[in-house]
Amino acid sequence: MSAERGTRRSWLRILALVALALVAVLAIFALWARAPTIAAIERPDPASFDRSEVVRGAALARIGNCASCHSVAGGRVYAGGTPIETPFGTIFGSNITPDPETGIGAWSYEAFARSMREGVGRDGSHLYPAFPYDRLRHTSDADLRALYAFLMTRDAVRAEPPANALIPPLGWRPVLAGWKLLALPRTGPQAPQPQLGALWERGRYLGEGLAHCASCHSPRGLLQQEVREQAYAGGWSDGWYAPPLDASSPAVREWTAERLYAYLRTGLSTAHAAAAGPMGPVTHNLARAPERDVRALATYYAWTMREARAARSEPVLPDRGAVAARAHPAGAALFRGACAACHEPGAPMMVAGRPDLRLGSPLHQDNPRDTVQIILQGLEPPVEPNGPYMPAYADTLTDTQIAAVTAYMRARWGSGPEWGDLEKAVADARAESGE
Ligand code: HEC
Ligand code: HEC
Numbered sequence: 001m002s003a004e005r006g007t008r009r010s011w012l013r014i015l016a017l018v019a020l021a022l023v024a025v026l027a028i029f030a031l032w033a034r035a036p037t038i039a040a041i042e043r044p045d046p047a048s049f050d051r052s053e054v055v056r057g058a059a060l061a062r063i064g065n066c067a068s069c070h071s072v073a074g075g076r077v078y079a080g081g082t083p084i085e086t087p088f089g090t091i092f093g094s095n096i097t098p099d100p101e102t103g104i105g106a107w108s109y110e111a112f113a114r115s116m117r118e119g120v121g122r123d124g125s126h127l128y129p130a131f132p133y134d135r136l137r138h139t140s141d142a143d144l145r146a147l148y149a150f151l152m153t154r155d156a157v158r159a160e161p162p163a164n165a166l167i168p169p170l171g172w173r174p175v176l177a178g179w180k181l182l183a184l185p186r187t188g189p190q191a192p193q194p195q196l197g198a199l200w201e202r203g204r205y206l207g208e209g210l211a212h213c214a215s216c217h218s219p220r221g222l223l224q225q226e227v228r229e230q231a232y233a234g235g236w237s238d239g240w241y242a243p244p245l246d247a248s249s250p251a252v253r254e255w256t257a258e259r260l261y262a263y264l265r266t267g268l269s270t271a272h273a274a275a276a277g278p279m280g281p282v283t284h285n286l287a288r289a290p291e292r293d294v295r296a297l298a299t300y301y302a303w304t305m306r307e308a309r310a311a312r313s314e315p316v317l318p319d320r321g322a323v324a325a326r327a328h329p330a331g332a333a334l335f336r337g338a339c340a341a342c343h344e345p346g347a348p349m350m351v352a353g354r355p356d357l358r359l360g361s362p363l364h365q366d367n368p369r370d371t372v373q374i375i376l377q378g379l380e381p382p383v384e385p386n387g388p389y390m391p392a393y394a395d396t397l398t399d400t401q402i403a404a405v406t407a408y409m410r411a412r413w414g415s416g417p418e419w420g421d422l423e424k425a426v427a428d429a430r431a432e433s434g435e
């Protein structure tokens, strides 16, 4: 009996020692992981900022898509509270208005620049990479100063975003120091390529940095880091698929700089399709950015897709209506009833300039996600209120029905093999976008 108690006691002692050692390691780690606090300042007088710098900052904030992650529908712009879903839980965009307590009113320029470059808050705590500082960090000092001037001259809004809901131990911010060590790329400035022209250089500077196009359009690794070696090979955003912007682009019409400019500026390329899902707000913001900067982005991304199949040839696109209807009768019937008024070639509602379903990339992708998402969620006019609109069918069509119409459209207008298990694809799309 007493021997047994002795063994138990020594086990307890070992456990206690291990626990103590763990606590010590965590404490040392937390100390090592902590960045210094930058002293609070009085909110700078908005009149102290140069007007032209504020205007420049406003344009840069649109290119950086800041409002998308720092505003909620119906809420005050930049006041935060925007839920961002990650595989590890939900992170909320911060209040970046100059309210001294709940926003960044007490942040000096140094604190702001450190947050954008290193992902560290004013108080020294690490920020989650849902804030794409891995890309925003490439922004020049002059541009960061303009962004700071712009944000500090907004109305201060008192609003505390909800607390993040992350799986343990990720709620503990020092863990992020480890993430940065493992996953934050240490790339320096890129070598100039004067032979490609000033517009290309400008497009690369904005696209690879502030506009962070690769954050959505690239695959992510186990630590949710962007896989830099596969930049623009296609990625996932909020339950949507952001298709490749490189040689593997699924587009069947070439993304020329002109077409890209129209798409980024108006949310619609008549040679392709409309910008749906998370791409909608990107175009909404770029519609109000300086024209030359949007031309620069278009020039650069036409270049990243210069070897795509559509750049080599633009095939005559088939309409396999009869074959598709025989293979998918239920889908064909649904399409006639619910979709044909807008999508049947020659239909009365096919107003001039509406691209037909063959042209967009969704039906030519190797996964059905964007086709399914647009049926579930519809399309809000990306830029102008009278722009392209499609109703959402998430509440009116079942998974089976959406699967049937998707299979029919792929067979009629798409390219590549039939998509497998479409009902599961619809269920997954619903789950990943919180439908
Ligand atoms: C893809 C979403 C996303 C975009 C785009 C984005 N942010 Fe954020 N940002 C976040 C999230 C999420 C946080 C909070 C991170 C955390 O709590 O660790 C954050 C935090 C910040 C912070 C730190 C605030 C604080 O109180 O800690 C600043 C400053 C900031 N963002 C500025 C910007 C600016 C300026 C832009 C545009 C150039 C921008 N962000 C674009 C998601 C985004
Ligand atoms: C927040 C995530 C996100 C960001 C940031 C983003 N995109 Fe997208 N993008 C998407 C998604 C999702 C789609 C697919 C939407 C659809 O099918 O309508 C898309 C579609 C596109 C397409 C259409 C491609 C095709 O073949 O159909 C182009 C071109 C594009 N994006 C370019 C850009 C550029 C350039 C930037 C940077 C200025 C950018 N995107 C930033 C998510 C994003």
Ligand code: HEC
Pocket (backbone or CB within 6 Å): 272, 273, 274, 335, 338, 339, 340, 341, 342, 343, 349, 354, 355, 356, 357, 358, 359, 360, 361, 362, 363, 370, 371, 374, 375, 379, 388, 389, 390, 391, 393, 405
């Ligand atoms: C009120 C008109 C309207 C109705 C009804 C409608 N759509 Fe659309 N749909 C649009 C518009 C506008 C677009 C965006 C422009 C474009 O790509 O044609 C679009 C885009 C799409 C796209 C993406 C096209 C691409 O290439 O990016 C798919 C897929 C689609 N619709 C499927 C359907 C299906 C399936 C139905 C019926 C269940 C349907 N739509 C009903 C107007 C409509």
